[in-house]
Amino acid sequence: MSAKVIFHIDINAFFASAHIALDPSLQGKPVAACHVVKGSVVTSASYEARKRGVKSAMLMTQAKLICPELIVVHVDFDLYEDLSQKFIDLITSYSPLVEPGSVDEVYVDFTETIKNYKRPLDLAIEIQKRVYEELKLPVNIGIAPNKFLAKMGSDMNKPLGITVIRKREVEAKIWPLPIEDMFGIGRKTVPRLHKVGIFTIGDLANAPFGVLRNIFGNRTQIYIDLAMGTGSDIIDTDTTAKSIGHSLTYSKPIHELDELKTEILNQIIDLEKRAKDTNVKAKTIQFAIRFEDMITVARSLTLDYYINDKEDIFERVMGLYTEFEGKHEVSGVKFLSVSLSNIKSIDQIEEQLSLFTVNKKTNLSKSHKKIKRSDYPVKTDIVDHS
DNA sequence: TCTGGGGTCCTAGGACCC
DNA sequence: TCTGGGGTCCTAGGACCC
Numbered sequence: 001m002s003a004k005v006i007f008h009i010d011i012n013a014f015f016a017s018a019h020i021a022l023d024p025s026l027q028g029k030p031v032a033a034c035h036v037v038k039g040s041v042v043t044s045a046s047y048e049a050r051k052r053g054v055k056s057a058m059l060m061t062q063a064k065l066i067c068p069e070l071i072v073v074h075v076d077f078d079l080y081e082d083l084s085q086k087f088i089d090l091i092t093s094y095s096p097l098v099e100p101g102s103v104d105e106v107y108v109d110f111t112e113t114i115k116n117y118k119r120p121l122d123l124a125i126e127i128q129k130r131v132y133e134e135l136k137l138p139v140n141i142g143i144a145p146n147k148f149l150a151k152m153g154s155d156m157n158k159p160l161g162i163t164v165i166r167k168r169e170v171e172a173k174i175w176p177l178p179i180e181d182m183f184g185i186g187r188k189t190v191p192r193l194h195k196v197g198i199f200t201i202g203d204l205a206n207a208p209f210g211v212l213r214n215i216f217g218n219r220t221q222i223y224i225d226l227a228m229g230t231g232s233d234i235i236d237t238d239t240t241a242k243s244i245g246h247s248l249t250y251s252k253p254i255h256e257l258d259e260l261k262t263e264i265l266n267q268i269i270d271l272e273k274r275a276k277d278t279n280v281k282a283k284t285i286q287f288a289i290r291f292e293d294m295i296t297v298a299r300s301l302t303l304d305y306y307i308n309d310k311e312d313i314f315e316r317v318m319g320l321y322t323e324f325e326g327k328h329e330v331s332g333v334k335f336l337s338v339s340l341s342n343i344k345s346i347d348q349i350e351e352q353l354s355l356f357t358v359n360k361k362t363n364l365s366k367s368h369k370k371i372k373r374s375d376y377p378v379k380t381d382i383v384d385h386s
Numbered sequence: 387t388c389t390g391g392g393g394t395c396c397t398a399g400g401a402c403c404c
Numbered sequence: 405t406c407t408g409g410g411g412t413c414c415t416a417g418g419a420c421c422c
Contacts, residue, residue: 014422035390035391040389040390041388041389041390043390043391044422056422057388057389057390058389059389077391077392101421101422102392102393102394102421102422103392103393103422104422105422183420183421184419184420184421185420186419186420186421187419187420188418188419188420189419189420217396217397218396218397219396241393242393242394242395243393243394244392244393245391245392245393246391246392247390247391247392248390248391249389249390249391284414284415297416298415298416298417299415299416300414300415300416301414301415302413302414302415337391339392339393
């Protein structure tokens, strides 16, 4: 079986670029997008701003200090959502096998598409040009036989870079990279790897299994495979969210229960809107709270039916709240989070229900118990097993 | 080191079922 | 009645990513 051709396409400095796309007068200027809250940090900085030392996560006051001409814009998630969809639509016009990695990046299987091109590189150049001309967004592209290598490739030569990584080039192009540049290795793992003498991806690829096992546990082989340049090339086109949630940090801690309830309800109203806009309901409700002393507690509850009304959600959340209300010295509340998971589209839920009703009515072989245990047959399962 | 808000995936223990 | 293997689901927490 010959290798697939996977692209990873990543929009450069997406939030900042989105504002520049909307307002061409910002072109070539140092731009930073940030939240409006006091003492805010840079969420996304344009490359012009980065050249002057402005980095994301930097305090706004400091960014202004080192770059007084910095143009600050307020984050606008509707704008990003809109551009993100247009970006995905454009890519999908080349191949239906598109997997969104996040709001600003996609993995695409172009194995078939590139047959119409002399080289994969030509397709990459065309896409990069079209995204820039039609959406005014700069993108980086990585081309490789699997998702991991494509992702690593798109991270090189920013901005407006195109990088091909062939399997045989892993040793030359991937192994010299510092271990912290490996996708999937984060803050917590880096120091542990350094401790055992692993500083590059090549070091990881060649480390004794036993040493890695202490760090990665059951996932050791997966990381070794990635470091060796082997990884999944399967594109998952299912874009339905697995969870939706809201969280908010308060600069002024909440002390009154009434105020707390209002804040919780506000978040739930927002959640209800998102759930109803996307036509989904959820079985699991999760609630997290952080107190002034930075202690965070989270509780979740799974129902055996689906809900998306704010009243229903609020009732469950308050139930979860009372569970630890007395257990923690309630100082002020600094942070709240409400989220829904175990999500299903209303169509699917109704389909299940009708299937269940039909089975009961016509007395088909399946008992109530059996259906319950298998969590009801769903559309995707039927497709998978047929 | 974390600032923030949106997510995904994994683990480990317990309950429960066959 | 007990032991054991295989499996799923739930819950809490952690790591990571953008």
